[in-house]
Amino acid sequence: MARFMERRLDSPRDRVGRLLDAARRLANPSDPLGRQARLELPRQTALSPQGVERALSTALETDPSSDEVAALIGSVDRTERAHLLLSSNAFVGVHRALALAVAAAPIVYVRPSRREPLMAKLCLSAAPGLFELVTELTPRAGEQLFAYGSDATLEEVRTSLPAGVRFHGHGHGIGMVVVTKIDDLAELADGIAADTVLFDQRGCLSPRIVVVGAAQREAVVAALAVALQRHAEEVPLGELSASERADARRFLDESCFVGGAKSGASWGAVAWGDDLNRLPPVGRHLYVLAARDPLTAVAHWEPYLTCVAVVGPDPGVALMAPHARVCAVGRMQHPPFDGPVDRRPSAVLT
Numbered sequence: 001m002a003r004f005m006e007r008r009l010d011s012p013r014d015r016v017g018r019l020l021d022a023a024r025r026l027a028n029p030s031d032p033l034g035r036q037a038r039l040e041l042p043r044q045t046a047l048s049p050q051g052v053e054r055a056l057s058t059a060l061e062t063d064p065s066s067d068e069v070a071a072l073i074g075s076v077d078r079t080e081r082a083h084l085l086l087s088s089n090a091f092v093g094v095h096r097a098l099a100l101a102v103a104a105a106p107i108v109y110v111r112p113s114r115r116e117p118l119m120a121k122l123c124l125s126a127a128p129g130l131f132e133l134v135t136e137l138t139p140r141a142g143e144q145l146f147a148y149g150s151d152a153t154l155e156e157v158r159t160s161l162p163a164g165v166r167f168h169g170h171g172h173g174i175g176m177v178v179v180t181k182i183d184d185l186a187e188l189a190d191g192i193a194a195d196t197v198l199f200d201q202r203g204c205l206s207p208r209i210v211v212v213g214a215a216q217r218e219a220v221v222a223a224l225a226v227a228l229q230r231h232a233e234e235v236p237l238g239e240l241s242a243s244e245r246a247d248a249r250r251f252l253d254e255s256c257f258v259g260g261a262k263s264g265a266s267w268g269a270v271a272w273g274d275d276l277n278r279l280p281p282v283g284r285h286l287y288v289l290a291a292r293d294p295l296t297a298v299a300h301w302e303p304y305l306t307c308v309a310v311v312g313p314d315p316g317v318a319l320m321a322p323h324a325r326v327c328a329v330g331r332m333q334h335p336p337f338d339g340p341v342d343r344r345p346s347a348v349l350t
Contacts, residue, residue: 012073015102015130020069022126023095024062029053033126037118044118045091047200047238052091054235059198060092064337075339076104077166079144083109083137085157087148088116090203093341098123100168100340101146102130109134139165146170170342173204173306174279175332178294179212179220181312188311189223190230191329192286195309197231198333200238201282204342205307205325205332208280211297214290217272221288224270225262228284232266240283247281255287276300295320306342307332 028034034056041052064072082105086094094112098120101108108131112120117133124133139145141164147157154169161167177192195207212220240248252269255261259273268284276297280287291297298308298320305324308317309332318326323344325335335341 010106012078012103013069015106016069016073016099018127018130019095019099019102019123020062020064022123022130023060025126026122027056027060027062033122037122040118041091042238044116045088045238046241047091048236050235051197051200051238055090055092055198059090059333060095061337068337071336071338072099073103076100077144079105079142079166081105081107081109081139081143083111083139083143083145084131085111085137085145085147085149086113086120087150088113089148090199090205091116091119093148093203094119095123096337096341097146097148097170098131099337101144104144104146108132109137111135111137141165144168168340170204170340172304173342173344174209174301174304175205175207175307175309176298176301176305177207177210177309177311177329177332178298178315178317179210179216179311180294180315182216182220183312185219185223186227188329189220189227191309191331192224193227193231194330195332196228196284196286197235200240201284203333205335206282207286207307207309207332209278209297209301210286210288211291211294212288213292214274217288217290221262221270221272224286224288225264228267228270228286229264232264232284237266237268237284244281244283248283248285251281251285303344306344307335 025031025033026037042049082101084101110120110131110133141162144166146168147154148170151171154171158167182188192207252261252263255271261269261271263269270286272288274290278287289297295315298317302321305321307325308321309327309329310317311329
């Protein structure tokens with residue numbers, strides 16, 4: 001009972017603060033938990049050791065501003081208990097998902113991804129008692145469920161919940177780059193490559209489509225191939241599953257048939273064309289889309305856009321994609337710690 005009362009009395013800021021302390025331990029390569037993360041996460045995530053290191057050292061939120069923490073806390077409603085269903089896409093995303101849950105409730109039950117349960121376990125080891133790991137979630141009316149996964153998984157979960165559960169679903173999403181003017185081509189390509197390399201594009205903020213004018217396309221494709229190769233030498237591509245490798249081969253074959261592509265054994269492919277429906281697979285693949293009006297592409301993909309990087313004058317991306325984060329290239333994987341990364345509307349059961 002004493003432990004329960006202690007958890008009831010601490011504030012959302014206290015709980016988020018404890019989680020941030022845990023993240024600092026994981027980001028620190030000298031901390032025993034930081035060493036364990038670097039030792040075990042490559043196998044769990046299929047990322048290369050260098051990919052795990054880059055994610056821990058650059059993408060794990062450890063020092064947000066007080067205003068960002070306040071905004072994150074303010075982005076969720078308060079309930080007695082919260083439930084969290086995690087996915088295995090971008091492992092550092094576990095930290096922000098946990099932050100939202102512990103900000104919402106003093107009692108939090110977490111079901112980790114079966115494919116990558118380690119990050120949640122490491123966070124709990126660094127912040128014991130902050131939440132509980134479970135194999136099954138049983139939310140009740142008036143409680144909240146934060147869920148991450150494929151759209152199909154989320155729909156299955158949503159339809160199985162009892163009435164009155166507040167459901168926050170974060171499903172399939174992509175990042176896009178809109179280029180309206182190029183001042184420094186090498187800098188542009190380096191920023192896009194840096195965003196692409198993190199998590200091998202498995203995260204919902206990862207760029208997949210680069211929208212440019214037809215006159216810019218050839219130069220952008222060539223520069224991206226060079227930048228991706230350079231980043232691959234620093235951060236090798238991790239292991240792709242059989243289905244991911246099949247998707248990559250199909251994307252490259254189709255791209256060579258309908259348009260063209262530059263590919264590298266260590267980084268994937270950069271394809272080009274003018275097909276609005278082309279979406280490259282994960283594994284460091286990009287599609288450079290030639291478009292007279294970039295907002296046409298933004299509107300087409302708006303339901304799936306979580307992040308849009310704008311290079312040059314903004315043609316009105318925020319108006320066309322009001323739920324996407326708008327940022328600069330090189331910053332797509334580093335949003336402020338101010339609430340859900342995925343700001344698209346989610347269903348609430350009544």
